[in-house]
Amino acid sequence: MSRSRNVVKKSMTVSAVGLFLVSAALTGCDSGSDNAPASSEPTGSGANTGESQNAGTVDHSKPITITVFDNAANYQGEQTGWYGKLVKDKFNITLNILAPQVAGDQLYKTRTAAGDLGDLLIVDNSQLEELIPAGLVMDMTDKLKNTKYLSQYVDNHFKPFNAAFDKVNPEGKIYGLPTFEADTSPTTFSEEIPYSSPIMPWDYYKGVGAPKLNDLNDLLNVLKQMQAKYPKTPDGKPIVPITLWKDWDGGSMENVRWLGNWYGYEQPDGTSTIQLNAKGDIVPLVDDNSMYKKILQFYFNANQMGLVDPDAPTQDWNKVAEKLTNKQVLLLWYSWQRGFYNSIERGKEGDGNVAVPIADSRIIQSSDAYYGNGRVFAIGAKAKNSDRIMEFMDWLASPEGLRYYTNGFEGFNYEKTADGKFKLTEVGQTAFQKNTPVPAEYGGGGYQDGQSKINSMIMSDFVIDPDTKEFYNSNYWSATIEANKTALTTDWQKAYGAENATDYYLKNNMIDVVPNINTSLGTDSSDIKNKRSQISDYVKNTSWKMVFAKNQAEFDQLWAKLQKDVDGLGWKDVVSADTAKAQKIVKMRADALAGK
Template identity: 40%
Template sequence: MKRKSVLTKVLAATLTASMVLSGCAGKTAAPTATDQAGTDAATDASATGEVSSDEEMTFEIYDVAANYQGEQTGWYGKVLKDELNIKLNIIAPQVSGDPTSLYQTRCSSGNLGDIVILNNADMQECVDAGLVQPIDVSAYPNLAKLKEQIDLFNADLGDGTQTYAIPTEMNTNGPTAYMAETVLSYPAVPWNLYAEQGCPELKNLDDLLDLLKKIQDAHPTNEAGDKAYAISLWPDWDDTSIETVNQMTKWYGQEVNQSVLIGTDNTIMPLTDKNGAYYKMLKFLFKANQMGLVDPDSATQDWTTVCDNKMKQGRVYLFWYNWQRGFWNTPERGEERLNYAAVPVADTVIYQPSDYYYGSGRCWGIGSKVDETKKARIMEYLDWLASPAGATFQHAGTEGLIYTVNDDGTYTLTEDGLNRFNSDVQVPDDQGGGLWADGNNQVNQWILQDKDTNPETGECYDTNLWKSTIEANKTATINEWCEQFDAPTEVEYFKKSGLLTPVASVNKMLAIDDTDISLIRGQCAELTKDGSWKMIFAKDEAEFDSMWDSMVEQMNGLGWETLVKFDTEKYQPVIDARKAAK
């Protein structure tokens, strides 16, 4: 098999062209003493962490996590200006229309960005291609505290002797800690509607569908009279398969990783195995649609439409991400028993990694074209992101508007802070103006995970885990849920019921697709996504089964088994590292 990626080919062509051009150019003048002195000073600043911020500087960030393209404005933009005298210009492949073309074009220019935020595999490729430069975190106190994780990650980059990248979302709590009170993915419904049905015991997914059917039949619209559905989906997050289905597989002990399913039991199986959770959850959504529970707009609407026009308006009865609840739940609604809460399903086996001690699968780097002066300022910015101040701005917001400081130094969310995700919070002009949500950090990525402990408060940065927030959320919803299930939190209930044993979170540099694998993956992805959506809306079970078999047959003809073999070998180091972390 060929072992050259598309990026390698692009860069090879660019290198050839540049060699021809350089051969025609005249000799470059040697630097003057003044030039050399400036370079030395900048190099010293980058190495020591001492840098002047007197001059405003703009950083261009190529950011695979961003859902926004352009200048960072609003309250967070003002924070960056006040704290560091910098501006951010975000290049977001996700909203570019053609992310692959954008990536290849910028790589071929030799300048991906001043700062790059990439998936791990792409960072490996960019290091090999010379698109990012080495850094030294030892002179930066906040980054230096994360040096163990940073060094371990970089051992797999380049020749393993230099630091090129900083993993995203690290913490200092240890590799097996799980601090949250909820799991990432699990069924949740409005508590009042669950109680209205008598808090039924749910043995399996069929029982869950029966519950959702009764809820939707009893409440076909929201209070405004708009049609409501048990389930509303969106396709714009899909990559190699339907992302919603991918997240639901975690209810049954498996996580989708491209063409394979990785289990809590450390097994790896093909996505297309009928004994696997992808098939199971796709069948669940098919059955839901047969019962009239799936929003008919699901295959064509986008996330923003679902979130703003449906979830926030009480038009969707089943949530599965724990963070979806933030778009609806409030203390006031909790007292009215309207908040969403988990509904245990007895046969589930929850796939939940521990908190991201080693990182979350993406990383930060500095572009190879960045000069030493700008590099020093970028390193200052990255160190600030890893500081208590930077992490508090990221995960909470601004003091006064979003939270206040208690006498013991801990924090309490204000009314605006409690409602910042589900209502239009106006930011004062002297703090940047506009709406809070519009001014939030559009980079959409960070260095410290919110589960890390703030040394200034002794609590997590996650506002949901502040003692004051937990106390404020002890509403009728929470109190009744705790009484019903005889547990202080959802996680504690899952653990005592044998439904949850968190697996160790690891962050490994994985094998990169070569051109042949990339072609197979791309073709199979389109078949998987198209076939899966059609199966959800199949007219009957016979058509569902026929579609599944046809999809698998077509994929096998495109090299699916080769792809599965590649991904099985690719993810085996994750299994090995997970076993070692226990």
């Protein structure tokens, strides 16, 4: 998404039954978060004036606006709605978000050239490595000592991450706090379904006989059958088997990249020319045997069969999100996409999107993001209210901050049970999908509209809530698990003989869980950066042309031309740089497995 599109795409809170996107491509000892303080008071709250956290107080009397430069944001402008009111009431802060995903990548270049990226920064690892020597980010080492919540993660999370920037940070100072960090272990995978795997509406799939899927051709055939039987939603909206969108494309075509994971190959963060498997094999994208070409062929075949959304070449993600909410798409591949439609109430009717495994697939899946997932929170070097920003970040990692971000309001989205745990309310089960109106006392407006536009966290929802001793992720609350024993889940479990999708893939030896690796893989030289940019643009443009080629001959011609033309753009040099990055990942994964 400089947008780290090779990390979590559009990470966002999705209350499906509270389904929440956490880690992704390069993610993965308990640090004792269940012993964290339970107080919900923000760090340093008090009546004294002044900006000194060292004094234990932060003055909130003066309203301030914090400029948030945010690679994760899908929205640009002032944070409004219920989250905006919450932050305003609690900290007297207004968040003004600058979003490269909205304004374009040039925003980063322009603001860094001017010497001021912003006050609060959510940037990619590679950008942090540029910002440290440029003097554009603040050293947070001492400030973290005075925090209430972040301080408990310094030794096990923040220091190891920042130490990897040794070339530009030889003293091991803390300049960035990784995003979406789990508090499980570097080799645990906690989620019920892999980040990317085939997902389809269970009722529609059963409606055409639920045939076993042996390969991608079987998948296309069943999508064709579902399209014929279910051409429109009950209210007359057209249903498309496969939908695509361009605005997430980074070094390659993003919708191609993630399906490569189904067959064991990922495109590591910071690279654009190679794919890597669990064994450490490295394959260039334009190799005839690459998984990238295999998935391009899959999409081309789908389009030839009339299965690809005709809006795909021109629509953006927001349009896709509408279609997901309306159950207008038959094939999903991000785990969190289920959250746009699934709910417990629909599940009782056997209605919802579920994993539908393909027999010849072998998924590559990173473990929980113990060290984060490719981005960092940082403070701009010229920030005038750094103590108030640090206080706000500390609150983000507090039980209260995590609950608001992941699950909304107690009493509205969820409530306490007799045993002191939480359960979703009826409203909370569908507040995101329905954009349910929020009571005026919380700020009014629609729930989805008012969610945090920062769209990122420091600690993730795979951290234990000290009050409930359960994850903040409401999918894993005991009450949700019990409530979710619906016709949808029980029918799926009976059909596949597994507790959930991850369990199925593990039992059938169809998944490789690799250790989470979150580090800086080094910044490109100006020469490599220029070559990468030209190659990426060419690969993306050609990929889209190949999907919509008029016939196989044109598809093959475009591929052959791509292979030839990228050589003239410096392909071998960029592949060499990316191979070095991948080899670092391979070594670090081996070290993690060896317990180093």
